[in-house]
Amino acid sequence: MPNLTELHAHVERRWFFVARSARILATAVLLIAGWSPLQAQSRDAFVPVTDVMLQDPDPEDWLMWRRTLNGWGFSPLNQIDRDNVSELRMVWSRAMAPGSQQATPLVYDGVMYLPNPRDTTQAIDAETGDLLWEHRRDVPEDIASYVGGLESTNRNVAIYGDLIIDTSADDYIYALEATTGRIAWETQILDYQTNPARQSSGPFVANGKLISGRSCRPKGGPEACVITAHDATTGEELWRTRLIPAPGEPGDETWGDVPFEERFHVGAWMVPSYDPELNLIYMGTSVTSPAPKFMLGGTEKKHLYHNSTLALDGDTGEIVWYYQHLIDHWDLDHPYERYLVDTAVAPDPAAVSWINPRLQPGEQRKVVTGIPGKTGVVYTLDRETGEFLWATPTVSQNVISHIDGATGEVSANPEVVFTSVGQTVTACPALSGGKNWDAGAYSPDTHTMYFALRNTCASQMATDDGTLYELASRRQIAPGTDQLGTVRAISVETGETLWLYEQRAATSALVATGGGLVFGGDLNGRFRAFDQTSGEVLWEINLGSPLTGFPITYAVDGRQYVAASTGTAATPSGMMRLTPELRPSTGNNIFVFALPDQAR
Numbered sequence: 001m002p003n004l005t006e007l008h009a010h011v012e013r014r015w016f017f018v019a020r021s022a023r024i025l026a027t028a029v030l031l032i033a034g035w036s037p038l039q040a041q042s043r044d045a046f047v048p049v050t051d052v053m054l055q056d057p058d059p060e061d062w063l064m065w066r067r068t069l070n071g072w073g074f075s076p077l078n079q080i081d082r083d084n085v086s087e088l089r090m091v092w093s094r095a096m097a098p099g100s101q102q103a104t105p106l107v108y109d110g111v112m113y114l115p116n117p118r119d120t121t122q123a124i125d126a127e128t129g130d131l132l133w134e135h136r137r138d139v140p141e142d143i144a145s146y147v148g149g150l151e152s153t154n155r156n157v158a159i160y161g162d163l164i165i166d167t168s169a170d171d172y173i174y175a176l177e178a179t180t181g182r183i184a185w186e187t188q189i190l191d192y193q194t195n196p197a198r199q200s201s202g203p204f205v206a207n208g209k210l211i212s213g214r215s216c217r218p219k220g221g222p223e224a225c226v227i228t229a230h231d232a233t234t235g236e237e238l239w240r241t242r243l244i245p246a247p248g249e250p251g252d253e254t255w256g257d258v259p260f261e262e263r264f265h266v267g268a269w270m271v272p273s274y275d276p277e278l279n280l281i282y283m284g285t286s287v288t289s290p291a292p293k294f295m296l297g298g299t300e301k302k303h304l305y306h307n308s309t310l311a312l313d314g315d316t317g318e319i320v321w322y323y324q325h326l327i328d329h330w331d332l333d334h335p336y337e338r339y340l341v342d343t344a345v346a347p348d349p350a351a352v353s354w355i356n357p358r359l360q361p362g363e364q365r366k367v368v369t370g371i372p373g374k375t376g377v378v379y380t381l382d383r384e385t386g387e388f389l390w391a392t393p394t395v396s397q398n399v400i401s402h403i404d405g406a407t408g409e410v411s412a413n414p415e416v417v418f419t420s421v422g423q424t425v426t427a428c429p430a431l432s433g434g435k436n437w438d439a440g441a442y443s444p445d446t447h448t449m450y451f452a453l454r455n456t457c458a459s460q461m462a463t464d465d466g467t468l469y470e471l472a473s474r475r476q477i478a479p480g481t482d483q484l485g486t487v488r489a490i491s492v493e494t495g496e497t498l499w500l501y502e503q504r505a506a507t508s509a510l511v512a513t514g515g516g517l518v519f520g521g522d523l524n525g526r527f528r529a530f531d532q533t534s535g536e537v538l539w540e541i542n543l544g545s546p547l548t549g550f551p552i553t554y555a556v557d558g559r560q561y562v563a564a565s566t567g568t569a570a571t572p573s574g575m576m577r578l579t580p581e582l583r584p585s586t587g588n589n590i591f592v593f594a595l596p597d598q599a600r
């Protein structure tokens with residue numbers, strides 16, 4: 001008997017027979033006949049994706065979450081530029097599956113691999129928008145009761161060899177044949193009923209290994225809080241690194257007398273970056289549960305490895321170095337994208353709050369930089385050693401009072417650190433950030449990082465009602481402004497803010513291009529192109545629903561496309577309550593734009 005997946009594949013293959021496109025029909029016939037799989041476009045045979053290709057991808061392709069291993073979110077494509085972007089028009093659109101929508105499309109050789117909510121994967125002709133195949137994972141009905149909701153989020157997939165690989169809501173990692181959508185293998189990472197972990201992000205390929213993190217739920221205890229590596233060809237598990245130390249392990253003492261089995265929730269729920277030369281994986285971690293540390297053995301304890309950048313050995317998963325950004329009491333996670341840049345480091349003392357006094361201004365370093373956490377603070381570290389180089393705030397924040405430039409040690413503002421149940425503080429940003437999962441971008445053409453940030457604060461009370469973080473929170477727009485959304489351009493070398501765009505609606509993920517543009521959307525349905533150097537809005541369209549996916553750009557046969565997707569997701573829903581007069585619709589859709597023939 002065929003299983004459900006195979007039955008579904010049969011349905012999809014029948015669909016091909018009614019497709020009008022002769023090109024797709026020809027491919028479908030070959031697939032049904034079981035002949036050697038062809039690229040859906042029937043151009044050439046499918047060329048397996050290698051580590052060499054992932055390290056230096058074809059400009060036309062978008063092969064991973066932020067396109068390149070260094071996390072930049074940058075494409076060198078330059079057909080769409082500052083002069084012609086105003087002529088962009090939609091060339092195709094599709095509705096997406098229902099659920100929490102935060103997709104990043106992958107594009108390889110003219111095919112888009114689109115992660116839809118609830119572990120539905122689609123292969124789509126990237127030129128026409130026609131569906132080539134679809135695979136829906138059979139997600140258990142009781143999953144939400146174990147992983148605490150948001151189980152439908154399916155942020156990204158990976159491509160390696162001839163496989164499209166995802167992690168699943170039920171804590172598996174699984175591979176689909178890129179040419180057919182048929183399942184190739186699956187490997188259980190955790191038993192979701194005994195060690196539940198929320199798997200919102202998919203895997204990332206580092207030298208043939210599938211690296212994946214997750215947010216572990218307190219029901220499972222510390223053994224669910226792991227980063228794993230699997231063989232990208234076979235799915236065999238190669239290593240797992242627990243993010244909470246056990247008795248006798250380094251860092252155990254940072255939890256004081258909290259029993260190991262009560263050390264909860266230090267996850268790594270976003271996607272890492274990777275330096276193939278150093279063979280180091282850079283991944284950020286989340287907060288503890290509960291958040292206030294007086295409930296966890298003391299406010300001065302570090303509770304490693306929460307809110308840290310971890311540099312992991314690619315072969316073994318060993319933590320080579322770590323840097324802790326903030327001892328958290330307010331649910332201010334630090335799992336977001338890290339940019340790996342080789343750059344002159346010359347922080348401007350007039351623009352940057354905290355600088356390592358040993359730094360010789362202008363010296364060349366291999367850095368890991370960006371805004372790793374919800375506080376909106378930029379951190380630049382030496383990525384070989386973890387040495388602190390500089391840090392500076394962006395949006396208003398009051399949780400960090402000082403960073404020691406010589407050691408990088410971060411001091412929390414004692415006025416907002418909880419010391420008792422029932423205590424109320426106003427902490428900025430709110431627990432939704434500042435920054436959140438909506439990634440920024442780095443352009444090597446301008447040596448500038450671009451971030452979508454929000455001006456928020458929250459009135460927070462420490463509770464003992466058994467909720468995940470033991471916090472009751474009321475969000476607000478930061479005092480002194482009614483502008484919730486911002487896009488900020490920051491020099492990677494000097495730390496200066498080069499331009500700042502502000503508006504009422506919260507802003508969302510960005511992509512930078514070789515055409516001198518930054519594309520990004522907002523939660524009021526607007527998708528727009530900024531001039532990278534001035535911040536001027538050069539093009540804008542209303543897509544009707546919040547821009548919740550990650551925009552990308554790609555090319556097929558020399559024509560450049562820009563893809564953006566809309567929908568619903570928890571963080572945007574919380575943000576929308578701060579701008580109640582803005583009332584977009586909530587449809588999960590992908591839209592693809594290109595220049596008309598005469599403008600190219």
Ligand SMILES: [Ca+2]
Pocket residue numbers: 119153154155166167168169199200201202
């Ligand atoms: Ca998934």
